[in-house]
Amino acid sequence: MAPGMRVAVTGHRDLSSSTSELVDAAFRAELAAHAPGLVGVSCLAPGADQIFAEAVLDLGGAIEAIVPAHRYDRVLTPGDRAAFDRLLCRARIVVRLPYEHPTPASYQAANETLLRDVHLLLAVWDGEPAQGRGGTAEVVSDARRRSIEVRVLWPEGASRTGHP
Template structure:
């Protein structure tokens, strides 16, 4: 996945990655954007989003937030399904393309890959799906 993601990002002019920095694929994506010389915009779905991440993902989350050129916090008190769907909509409103790094483990989650890909298609935003060679192991 890393190689395919990096190869794709190398083709993007004026690279700006937009992410909620959830654990797994989103943090891999954010790191790849920065390593490719791009900028990072972080969308925080709700208060408590960081605490909702597995403890093992919080240090990387903090490091990526510090490297972001902007952090947008949505006005949700708790990280609910509604908050994650709103974050996905917010990201798509700013996106020229959706790069979906789908690890096959979050297909039915709110604001997860299926929801986001469907919404991008509805909005006529080009979608590039990058599949890992094997599913990511949940860190939870």
């Protein structure tokens, strides 16, 4: 990756705490050689997106945030909302989509915006099919269709809460 490399992220929200640590290490290993000119593009959702954003910022990169809907923060738990707000304040660019409430359509639009002008998609994905529009599997498929390089990060021992 060259300086100014634009990297997007997609991934599961429901990562176990040990998986969050594994994913953080995997992000940092993928991104370290490309800092500090790295630009991370993220919707700042809980889980993979927030872990990615923290890693990009810690490595001296910049964040571009995509907010799927005006009331997106209202669907977050208080802890997730605090992290979202903190990361949003640190974003160099914030793109707010024109949806009032988060819906599958707003998430799909956010993912289309996410993939615009990126060189690489890092996907924290267990390989399972999408559970609805705008899910991780769908973003991976869309990126591949657009000939965007995709690297799937699912470290050995990774798990999702509530999944086997």
